[in-house]
Amino acid sequence: MxxxxxxxxxxxxxxxxxxxxxxxxxxxxxxxxxxxxxxxxxxxxxxxxxxxxxxxxxxxxTTPVAADSGTTTRFGAKGLKSLRARLGLSAADFGRLVGASAQSIYNWEAGKAVPRASQQAALASVRGLGKREAAKRLDALA
CATH class of the missing domain: 1.20.5 (Single alpha-helices involved in coiled-coils or other helix-helix interfaces)
Structure with a gap:
């Protein structure tokens, strides 16, 4: 079984x-x-x-943008940061110099945003300035 x-x-x-x-x-x-x-x-x-x-x-x-004069300007966040450091300006002061807000300057430097063509033209005009000339322009704006 x-x-x-x-x-x-x-x-x-x-x-x-x-x-x-x-x-x-x-x-x-x-x-x-x-x-x-x-x-x-x-x-x-x-x-x-x-x-x-x-x-x-x-x-x-780099972002090439055509300026009013027919030439192209390049924008690089790293270059903007070094330009502002070379001029010894705060983001707010640099923004007043180029006609932008301090927050825009921070965003441009961080690579989160890219300036418009008109703003890039203003940045190109500031590139050749020294510390004294930048301070004079800021005083004239104030």
Whole structure:
């Protein structure tokens, strides 16, 4: 009798495994497909993020703008920051000198914004100034 019980138990286990396998196989295949799709989407996101970073860097480096005189002026955030430091002016004073707000100066230096063509023309006119001339112009404005 014990032999019959063990054979019956083994057969029930075998049939149960077969049924479970038939029920789980579609889920397993769907899971594998989803994982493949997720991996592909992650790769696409990474390539797009790299592309965005490279385009952002390229647009921040220099932006040529045509001035009224027909020549082009380049704008670089790093150059603006060094110009303001060379003149020894605060952002508010430098903004008054070029006709912009202090917040605009900070945004331009951080590369978060780019000045308009008219503002770039004003920045180009300030490039050749020294500390004394900049101070004289500020006094004249005040």
């Amino acid at each position: 014990s032999n019959f019980n063990s054979v019956l138990k083994a057969e029930i286990a075998r049939v149960a495994r077969k049924e479970i396998k038939n029920a789980i196989d579609p889920v397993r295949k769907a899971n594998a497909n989803h994982r493949r799709e997720i991996a592909e989407l992650k790769r696409q996101v990474l390539t797009l993020q790299k592309e965005i970073r490279s385009l952002g860097k390229a647009s921040r480096v």
